[in-house]
Structure formats: C-alpha cells, structure tokens
Amino acid sequence: MKTKILLAEDDPDFGLILKQYLELEDFEVSWFQNPEDIVRLLPTDFPFHMGILDIMMPSIDGFSLAKMILKEKKNFPLLFLTAKNQKIDRLMGLKIGADDYIAKPCDPEELVLRIKNIIKRTRPSYSPQIKIGEYSLDTEKLLLSHHSGNIRLTIREQELLLYLLHHNGTMIKRDDILDTLWETNDYFTGRSLDVFISRLRKYFINDPAIKIQSLRGIGFEVDFPVT
Known part of the structure; x- marks a missing residue:
C-alpha cells in the first residue's frame, strides 16, 4: 500500500x-x-x-x-x-x-x-489486499468485500480492524486498544470502542468462522482465518 x-x-x-x-x-x-x-x-x-x-x-x-x-x-x-x-x-x-x-x-x-x-x-506493514475468511480487505480503498456485498470502512474502523488482525489469536486488552488508537481511556472512548466492535461483528456476520469475543473486564480475543 x-x-x-x-x-x-x-x-x-x-x-x-x-x-x-x-x-x-x-x-x-x-x-x-x-x-x-x-x-x-x-x-x-x-x-x-x-x-x-x-x-x-x-x-x-x-x-x-x-x-x-x-x-x-x-x-x-x-x-x-x-x-x-x-x-x-x-x-x-x-x-x-x-x-x-x-x-x-x-x-x-x-x-x-x-x-x-x-x-x-x-504504521504496521500490511499488503494492500488481505483475505479474511470469506472476506477481502482492500486497505487502500478501505473496502471490505464479500459475495453478499461491499462495505466502505471509515479510517477508524480499518485502524481497529488492522489492530485486531495484528494481534490475531491473542488476548487483547481494552486499555491497550484505547491507548493506541484513541490515545485516551475514559468512559466515553470506552463506549466508542464498543460501538466500533459491534460494527465489525456486524460486517463479518456472514462468516461464522470469524470471531470477535469479548472477555469481561479484560478486552477481546479474536479469531480471523487470514490467508
């Protein structure tokens, strides 16, 4: 890219x-x-x-x-x-x-x-095209593609998705995401993070192999079948 x-x-x-x-x-x-x-x-x-x-x-x-x-x-x-x-x-x-x-x-x-x-x-290094299960992410166009349709991501949505991909298969602390992407950690940014996580779950709803699991009081664990 x-x-x-x-x-x-x-x-x-x-x-x-x-x-x-x-x-x-x-x-x-x-x-x-x-x-x-x-x-x-x-x-x-x-x-x-x-x-x-x-x-x-x-x-x-x-x-x-x-x-x-x-x-x-x-x-x-x-x-x-x-x-x-x-x-x-x-x-x-x-x-x-x-x-x-x-x-x-x-x-x-x-x-x-x-x-x-x-x-x-x-900035982490990513290829312009990333295959995520049944989806394809074009990082240059901020476009998430699936045979059911395409979704145009916002920059913040793609930043969060790339952060999760970078930590694929590991436990991710909420505080680390907020400190890295939002540069602050309070009630309102925490709620904002929850909204973005909900959006990503909705975007990937057509592939049950993709999981973004909440760990109460800790953060998230993600499973992205990336090829």
Whole structure:
C-alpha cells in the first residue's frame, strides 16, 4: 500500500519539486499551498498516513496547523520543514507532537529516509489486499468485500480492524486498544470502542468462522482465518 503524504508548503517551486521527487519514490502526495484547505478537510476521513508541514506559512503557520490536525486526528505522524537558518523552538514542536524536523532545501535521500523511519515506527506493514475468511480487505480503498456485498470502512474502523488482525489469536486488552488508537481511556472512548466492535461483528456476520469475543473486564480475543 502506498504511503499517502499530506504536504503543506506555500513555496510553489519547492513544493512542486518535493511532490515530484516523493512521487518518483512511490509515495502518494497531496500538496496544499494554502493550509486553510487542509483545515477544511479535517472533519472528513482524512485519508493520509503522515504530514509534512512547512513551519513558516503566511495564513497558518506549521505549528498552529499541527495543533489543529492533532486535535482531530490523534497520533497523526508529522515532519516539520524549517528554513536553513531558522531558529525554531524544537521543544514546542515536540510538545505538539512532531516526529521529526528537516531543514530546507533538504537532501531528497535524507528526507525519504526520515519519512520511511516515521512510517516504520507508526504504521504496521500490511499488503494492500488481505483475505479474511470469506472476506477481502482492500486497505487502500478501505473496502471490505464479500459475495453478499461491499462495505466502505471509515479510517477508524480499518485502524481497529488492522489492530485486531495484528494481534490475531491473542488476548487483547481494552486499555491497550484505547491507548493506541484513541490515545485516551475514559468512559466515553470506552463506549466508542464498543460501538466500533459491534460494527465489525456486524460486517463479518456472514462468516461464522470469524470471531470477535469479548472477555469481561479484560478486552477481546479474536479469531480471523487470514490467508
């Protein structure tokens, strides 16, 4: 599955060069010169795996944009672009949730290496197509297919499904799921998790071999016949 990168860079020349180089490296890049366009996307499913944000942008600076993104999309990996001689508050960036910094104009090979390291740390490796019993999951299209029909998953539904698949055949603690995917653990997120689990059970109802069993007071145990 291609890594989908959100690029916020107001410099038209540097942004175009960066987009073209990353696409040659087989990344899928959505380039925005106006960060306000990104803010308008936040209420949607936001189909990106990480973001590259220029710190100095005229309408919304990179730090402010990062705060807006992370408020809606917790755990979203971010790499900041800084000017060569720019003094930045790295501590502020780390508090916001920066995964890395790189000075521009940057060495393209170094940038690609930093991106790959971020992805390796934050995202498990899955093939684009996963066979789950009688179902097929297209992770690029967020599409769960069965001969009875297709279901378009939300990003959070797919994240939860992939997390369960990653821990297939083991006991999974509720707290671990909430801490990893929701980054918080309270009554309301716990109820939200229950809703998502119920949805997944409903989606897989046509294959009795697929089991998502609740363990009272502990979490879940799943059995996915994956091939």
